[in-house]
Amino acid sequence: MKKLLLLVAAAAAVAGCVPSKKYNSSRAEVMRLESELGSMRLRGDELAARVERLDAEIERLNGEKAELNRQVTELTERYNRLLSEGSAEAARMLRQLEQSQSQLDERSRRVEELEQLLRAREDAINEIRRKVAGALLGFEGNGLTITTRNGNVYVSMDDKLLFRSGSFEIESNGAQAVRDLAVVLAQNPDINIMVEGHTDDVPYRGSGNLQDNLDLSAKRATTVTRLLLSSGDISPERIIAAGRGESLPVAQGTSAEARAQNRRTEIILSPKLDELWQIMDR
Numbered sequence: 480m481k482k483l484l485l486l487v488a489a490a491a492a493v494a495g496c497v498p499s500k501k502y503n504s505s506r507a508e509v510m511r512l513e514s515e516l517g518s519m520r521l522r523g524d525e526l527a528a529r530v531e532r533l534d535a536e537i538e539r540l541n542g543e544k545a546e547l548n549r550q551v552t553e554l555t556e557r558y559n560r561l562l563s564e565g566s567a568e569a570a571r572m573l574r575q576l577e578q579s580q581s582q583l584d585e586r587s588r589r590v591e592e593l594e595q596l597l598r599a600r601e602d603a604i605n606e607i608r609r610k611v612a613g614a615l616l617g618f619e620g621n622g623l624t625i626t627t628r629n630g631n632v633y634v635s636m637d638d639k640l641l642f643r644s645g646s647f648e649i650e651s652n653g654a655q656a657v658r659d660l661a662v663v664l665a666q667n668p669d670i671n672i673m674v675e676g677h678t679d680d681v682p683y684r685g686s687g688n689l690q691d692n693l694d695l696s697a698k699r700a701t702t703v704t705r706l707l708l709s710s711g712d713i714s715p716e717r718i719i720a721a722g723r724g725e726s727l728p729v730a731q732g733t734s735a736e737a738r739a740q741n742r743r744t745e746i747i748l749s750p751k752l753d754e755l756w757q758i759m760d761r
Contacts, residue, residue, distance in 0.1 A: 530630065533593060540590045547583040554579060600630070603750035607632045607670055611748065614663045618656045631749045634660065638742040645685040647698035649706060657706045660746065665712035672707070672718045673747040676700035679738035680725045697722025703744055 558572040604627060611634060612625050619625060622640030626633045638644070641653035649657070664670055676696030683692045700720040707713055730737035 533597065537590055537593050537597075540586050540593075544583060544586045544590065547579055547586060550579050551576065551583055600750065603669075604630060604632060607667070607748050607750060610663050610667065611660065614659045615656055618659075622653075623656060631747050634746040634748065636744050636746075637739065638744075639739075641703070641744055642699060645683065645695070647689075647695060647702050649702050654706060657703055658710070661707045661710045661713060664707065664717075664748075665710055668714070668717070669751045670717070671749045671751060672713075673721060673749075674700045674704045674707070674718065675721045675723050675727075675745045675747065676703075677723050677727060677729075677741060677743050677745065678725050679741045680728070680733065681738065691724070693722055693724035695722075696724050699744055703746070707746075 554572060554576040558576055561568050561572055608625060608627055611632060612619060615623060615625065615634070618640070622637040624633075624635045626635070636653060636656065640656065641649055643650065664672060676699040678692040678696050680692075683689060683695050685695070689695050689698065697720070700722055704718055704720040707718060708715060725741065728737075728741040729743070730740040
């Protein structure tokens with residue numbers, strides 16, 4: 480895994496700039512949140528692996544269905560032939576045919592169950608995107624994009640919408656977009672939320688308690704997270720904030736355009752899939 484970087488509110492604490500007691504407390508909070516993000520990433524990897532297993536299971540079951548269909552057809556033909564000949568073998572063939580048909584029905588039921596759950600997952604993701612796009616209609620294309628990747632909905636906001644250069648104080652226009660999104664998320668408690676701050680590769684040259692781009696991205700993620708929570712209708716357990724610094728660029732190169740694309744805050748929305756995993760583990 481690429482460097483996994485997490486800092487939230489405590490990321491602003493820097494040794495030498497703040498009292499030792501406050502710094503130690505902040506570092507403890509950073510370590511706790513690093514562990515939390517690591518656990519979430521592991522759960523994300525596990526979910527991706529489960530979906531891959533589900534696809535493989537469906538493919539295997541479909542293969543078994545095809546073979547059982549062939550066997551049932553063959554047995555039916557033999558049974559009818561023996562029955563017409565008045566052979567005693569027909570009774571045994573009938574039992575074998577009924578057993579094969581039962582196995583085929585079970586495979587068909589399992590495939591249909593898993594395919595329904597996959598469709599439900601896709602429907603949930605599409606519904607999240609539809610609701611988010613409706614709430615942010617006035618912002619999409621103006622520093623804000625909504626995409627679907629890897630089974631998640633990504634709401635990506637450019638820095639020009641949210642923050643001034645080097646700042647983690649949110650601008651009024653961007654704050655309104657976050658508040659509009661918070662309304663949708665409050666009404667849909669089955670959506671998990673991750674807020675990730677990203678910067679370009681230009682070293683941070685600001686002053687104060689921020690050391691570098693990592694600190695800046697973490698403070699920005701925290702600012703957006705606090706604004707989402709300020710509505711009072713979103714459970715804090717649903718949200719995690721992550722500072723990624725310059726480690727996950729979406730555009731390569733050092734041009735002004737590439738760097739502008741990399742300066743962003745992403746709100747990643749994921750549907751809860753507990754039912755799917757419970758059925759897969761049966």
